Amino acid sequence: MAKKESFFINRVKSVGYAFKGAYLLLTTEASIQVQFSIGILVTIAGFYFNISTTEWIIQTLVIAIIMALEGVNTAIEEIADFIHPEQHPKIGLIKDLAAGAVFIFAVAAACVGCIIYLPKLLA
Ligand SMILES: Nc1ncnc2c1ncn2[C@@H]1O[C@H](COP(=O)(O)OP(=O)(O)OP(=O)(O)O)[C@@H](O)[C@H]1O
Known part of the structure; x- marks a missing residue:
């Protein structure tokens, strides 16, 4: 019987698969690349306008969630095309x-972006 790998080895392997998935999304998916580029632009804007810690937290979460959702959407499209x-x-x-x-x-x-940056742009 094959020896079961340790919990730690399995976790390390899972992180490796997740890195591979993130790399594939960033290098092959146009929608993720667009969101990533927007993420970089608003990060630069964050430094330029010296946004607050709370605004940084919200902005970082919004960038991560939109990219994660795009990733899940891509996975659903792949499953759909595979099964039919x-x-x-x-x-x-x-x-x-x-x-x-x-x-x-x-x-x-987009609303969050307007709430953070419109007052700064109009000031
Ligand atoms: N097999 C299919 N059967 C019926 N309609 C489909 C099928 N595949 C795609 N569509 C329609 O075409 C739309 C676009 O599908 P597609 O797979 O090209 O997604 P997309 O949003 O262009 O994704 P991406 O650009 O990320 O590949 C779908 O939202 C759906 O309305």
């Missing part, structure tokens, strides 16, 4: 729902 490569109304609906979930958060993220 041909056109099907249900696959279309599943993809639209996943994209809709990202869109809802993207609208909130």
